[in-house]
Amino acid sequence: MTEEIIIAGFGGQGVLSMGKILAYSGIMQDQEVSWFPSYGPEMRGGTANVTVILSDERISSPVLNQFDTAIVLNQQSLDKFESKVKPGGMLLYDPNGIVNPPSRTDLKIFKIDATQLAAEKGQPKIFNMIVLGAFLKARPLVKMGNVKRGLEKSLPERHHKLIPINLEGLEIGEKEIVEVK
Amino acid sequence: MGELRLMKGNEVIAEAAIRCGCDAYFGYPITPQSEVMETLMARMPWEETGMVVLQAESEVAAINMMYGGASAGRKVMTSSSSPGISLMSEGISYMAGAELPGVVVNVQRGGPGLGTIQPSQADYFQATKGGGHGDYNLIVLAPSSVQEMNDFVDLAFELSFKYSNPAMILTDGVIGQMMEKVELSDFKPRWTDEQVEQFNGSWAATGKKPNRERAIKTSLELVAEKQEKINEGFQAKYKKMQEEEVRYETIKCEDADYIIVAFGVSSRISQKAVDVLREQGHKAGLLRPITLYPFPSEIINQMADHVKGFLSVEMNAGQMVEDIRLAVNGKTKVDHFGRMGGVIATPGEVVDAMLTKIIGG
Amino acid sequence: MAELQIQDIIKPENKVYGKSKIMTDTPLHYCYGCSHGVVHKLVAEVIEELDIQEETVGVAPVGCSVMMYNYLDIDWMEAAHGRAPAVATGYKRVNPKKYVFSYQGDGDLAAIGTAETMHAVNRGENIVMIFINNAIYGMTGGQMAPTTMIGQATSTSPYGRNVDINGYPLKITELVAHLPGAAYVTRQSVHTPANVRKCKKAIKKAFENSKKNIGTSFIEVVSTCNSGWKIDPVAANKWMEENMFPFYPLGDIKDGQRDSDEKYSVQKLKK
Numbered sequence: 001m002t003e004e005i006i007i008a009g010f011g012g013q014g015v016l017s018m019g020k021i022l023a024y025s026g027i028m029q030d031q032e033v034s035w036f037p038s039y040g041p042e043m044r045g046g047t048a049n050v051t052v053i054l055s056d057e058r059i060s061s062p063v064l065n066q067f068d069t070a071i072v073l074n075q076q077s078l079d080k081f082e083s084k085v086k087p088g089g090m091l092l093y094d095p096n097g098i099v100n101p102p103s104r105t106d107l108k109i110f111k112i113d114a115t116q117l118a119a120e121k122g123q124p125k126i127f128n129m130i131v132l133g134a135f136l137k138a139r140p141l142v143k144m145g146n147v148k149r150g151l152e153k154s155l156p157e158r159h160h161k162l163i164p165i166n167l168e169g170l171e172i173g174e175k176e177i178v179e180v181k
Numbered sequence: 182m183g184e185l186r187l188m189k190g191n192e193v194i195a196e197a198a199i200r201c202g203c204d205a206y207f208g209y210p211i212t213p214q215s216e217v218m219e220t221l222m223a224r225m226p227w228e229e230t231g232m233v234v235l236q237a238e239s240e241v242a243a244i245n246m247m248y249g250g251a252s253a254g255r256k257v258m259t260s261s262s263s264p265g266i267s268l269m270s271e272g273i274s275y276m277a278g279a280e281l282p283g284v285v286v287n288v289q290r291g292g293p294g295l296g297t298i299q300p301s302q303a304d305y306f307q308a309t310k311g312g313g314h315g316d317y318n319l320i321v322l323a324p325s326s327v328q329e330m331n332d333f334v335d336l337a338f339e340l341s342f343k344y345s346n347p348a349m350i351l352t353d354g355v356i357g358q359m360m361e362k363v364e365l366s367d368f369k370p371r372w373t374d375e376q377v378e379q380f381n382g383s384w385a386a387t388g389k390k391p392n393r394e395r396a397i398k399t400s401l402e403l404v405a406e407k408q409e410k411i412n413e414g415f416q417a418k419y420k421k422m423q424e425e426e427v428r429y430e431t432i433k434c435e436d437a438d439y440i441i442v443a444f445g446v447s448s449r450i451s452q453k454a455v456d457v458l459r460e461q462g463h464k465a466g467l468l469r470p471i472t473l474y475p476f477p478s479e480i481i482n483q484m485a486d487h488v489k490g491f492l493s494v495e496m497n498a499g500q501m502v503e504d505i506r507l508a509v510n511g512k513t514k515v516d517h518f519g520r521m522g523g524v525i526a527t528p529g530e531v532v533d534a535m536l537t538k539i540i541g542g
Numbered sequence: 543m544a545e546l547q548i549q550d551i552i553k554p555e556n557k558v559y560g561k562s563k564i565m566t567d568t569p570l571h572y573c574y575g576c577s578h579g580v581v582h583k584l585v586a587e588v589i590e591e592l593d594i595q596e597e598t599v600g601v602a603p604v605g606c607s608v609m610m611y612n613y614l615d616i617d618w619m620e621a622a623h624g625r626a627p628a629v630a631t632g633y634k635r636v637n638p639k640k641y642v643f644s645y646q647g648d649g650d651l652a653a654i655g656t657a658e659t660m661h662a663v664n665r666g667e668n669i670v671m672i673f674i675n676n677a678i679y680g681m682t683g684g685q686m687a688p689t690t691m692i693g694q695a696t697s698t699s700p701y702g703r704n705v706d707i708n709g710y711p712l713k714i715t716e717l718v719a720h721l722p723g724a725a726y727v728t729r730q731s732v733h734t735p736a737n738v739r740k741c742k743k744a745i746k747k748a749f750e751n752s753k754k755n756i757g758t759s760f761i762e763v764v765s766t767c768n769s770g771w772k773i774d775p776v777a778a779n780k781w782m783e784e785n786m787f788p789f790y791p792l793g794d795i796k797d798g799q800r801d802s803d804e805k806y807s808v809q810k811l812k813k
Contacts, residue, residue, distance in 0.1 A: 027187055036359040036360075037359075060449055063528075233636055241657075246631050250632040252599075389615060398619045
């Protein structure tokens with residue numbers, strides 16, 4: 001099994017750390033993983049993306065032109081990556097700020113209103129965990145137990161008190177994901 | 182089994198340096214490799230192993246600090262990215278001329294000039310043909326994974342001391358910035374003063390002893406004939422490297438008609454392309470040079486007897502392809518595919534290049 | 543009374559002067575009248591008197607003294623042009639117990655190596671820096687140096703140094719003395735026996751400082767280059783006294799230790 005994922009959105013949405021937690025979760029279940037971020041001035045311009053690959057085998061290219069899954073969190077990212085999902089693949093997006101929703105008919109499309117849900121909870125920082133929870137509900141690549149262990153590994157110890165609220169975010173995402181088609 | 186972590190290539194370079202008993206790191210910040218010094222400064226190895234970490238006033242100063250530390254018979258290293266390596270080239274030439282060991286990491290970015298901060302492999306010529314002035318070569322290792330970023334630090338030191346010659350880890354912004362699972366090396370203690378004397382006392386400037394001539398770490402010689410003799414010694418050393426230190430990896434080459442030659446991240450991208458080409462019914466394989474100097478010319482020459490073509494995939498305008506052509510020596514078709522200026526080639530582009538330039542070309 | 547024989551004179555108890563054991567037997571390649579030989583001798587004598595031959599490592603520059611390593615029987619490093627303070631830093635940081643000194647001319651220390659000079663002293667490296675200022679590039683044949691005097695003719699300022707074209711002579715020693723990392727900054731000369739003795743004292747103090755972890759010791763020696771100046775050695779000494787000393791006055795500029803960080807407390811970040 002190899003899953004090639006692109007996560008893209010605004011800088012500050014926690015795109016890179018979501019990818020890191022996912023990658024760590026893969027390590028917790030003995031998978032090979034790679035995490036490659038966009039870096040440099042484009043990040044300062046506001047968009048950030050990261051390619052995450054989980055695999056049972058040695059990973060070849062960490063850089064891809066096609067993905068099994070795209071998780072897109074703003075319009076620019078949707079415009080850029082919708083066409084790069086393999087036919088039959090999956091696209092997950094947050095409808096907040098999306099004017100032109102995805103139009104492909106050969107994908108499984110899901111949405112999660114994570115911006116809204118995080119705001120309702122009064123915890124804007126768990127936005128990315130809501131998205132991750134939704135993704136893992138639709139595509140259970142890693143066990144929730146391993147995500148928790150991944151969180152413990154990727155967060156510095158002084159932030160471990162935040163783990164419960166992050167786990168809550170995951171649960172919200174699992175519950176609130178909507179299949180568009 | 183060592184400790185498993187998810188780390189960036191740049192962070193791993195720092196961690197591997199501490200763990201392999203490195204004595205000092207001298208550097209100057211430059212994107213995309215600043216995490217190396219940042220990681221070291223946060224780790225404070227001076228409290229753990231006694232390793233020195235110093236932010237120099239420039240790359241020029243950093244490489245000359247290495248010259249000083251290496252003269253003492255110590256394991257010293259630096260890291261930088263392309264423009265910074267150009268600045269260090271003077272000092273690297275002096276180190277090669279004075280036969281000083283040391284490890285230089287180049288996390289390449291797009292050039293020329295200030296260029297971009299995105300990944301590139303455009304410093305292949307600079308790294309493998311010397312880089313600075315004079316007839317000299319570096320030992321050049323090209324990691325293609327975060328794991329190899331860990332493994333090659335120790336290896337680079339080992340080779341560098343074995344040959345009394347600077348070694349370079351030539352990597353790029355992708356390998357430096359990406360995170361992968363890595364098994365970190367176990368800790369090796371730094372050499373004690375006694376061990377430095379024992380291992381390197383024959384050449385290092387450890388203080389003039391009554392029982393030996395004074396050590397002079399210099400690259401200066403005023404008599405041309407004497408300098409020629411010294412250079413002949415260098416060439417003999419490089420020949421020995423070519424005989425004993427060539428390292429490469431072959432993937433699906435046994436029955437291959439078409440071979441992609443690629444190093445670093447390009448080899449990873451090309452490996453994916455090989456899989457796609459095989460799905461399409463083309464017998465493709467990958468040869469990945471691990472040492473760029475010494476270059477695996479012999480295996481390429483042997484393969485040239487039976488394969489139908491080589492495609493060199495590099496993030497530059499075509500540099501390694503010249504070494505491949507020399508190795509192939511006209512026996513079969515050789516072409517190049519590359520993106521430049523910091524643009525990363527995709528597996529799809531490599532497949533297309535193989536189809537149009539080699540298989541169909 | 544028997545006639546005095548040479549053997550009656552050459553006896554250990556009559557010895558008043560000898561070559562330092564640290565000096566090798568290699569003949570110096572310097573021009574007659576050059577200050578380098580005297581300063582080499584002083585460094586050698588200080589190393590011998592402090593009995594630190596095994597603990598001392600020198601860094602030679604690019605310039606006339608590029609082959610200083612042929613003359614002092616200690617371990618050496620030959621630095622690239624201007625980089626001696628960086629090489630000394632790298633060595634001293636991995637071998638803090640050693641005595642490390644750099645020896646540079648005006649082109650090396652005050653032109654191409656200005657950055658390395660300023661930053662090594664600013665970090666307060668516990669090294670000795672010896673700076674030979676003869677206001678000219680000697681080795682390459684008498685070109686203008688950063689310390690060349692206004693009006694002084696050199697091969698690249700044949701009508702005299704002109705401020706409009708070449709800028710001002712650089713008092714780098716005064717600049718260095720302002721740096722908080724400096725412990726001891728002094729300007730000396732070696733043109734009279736009295737000055738030679740003073741200069742030796744300064745060098746000795748500098749070497750002693752480098753074991754005390756109190757910062758960088760920096761000694762400028764205002765020197766002559768009669769070949770470059772194209773006058774005879776006696777006239778060169780006179781020219782130096784008349785023209786250089788008023789602009790590069792002799793004496794200690796800073797004598798103490800590197801500044802405590804308390805002095806910079808106003809610059810400390812508010813918590």
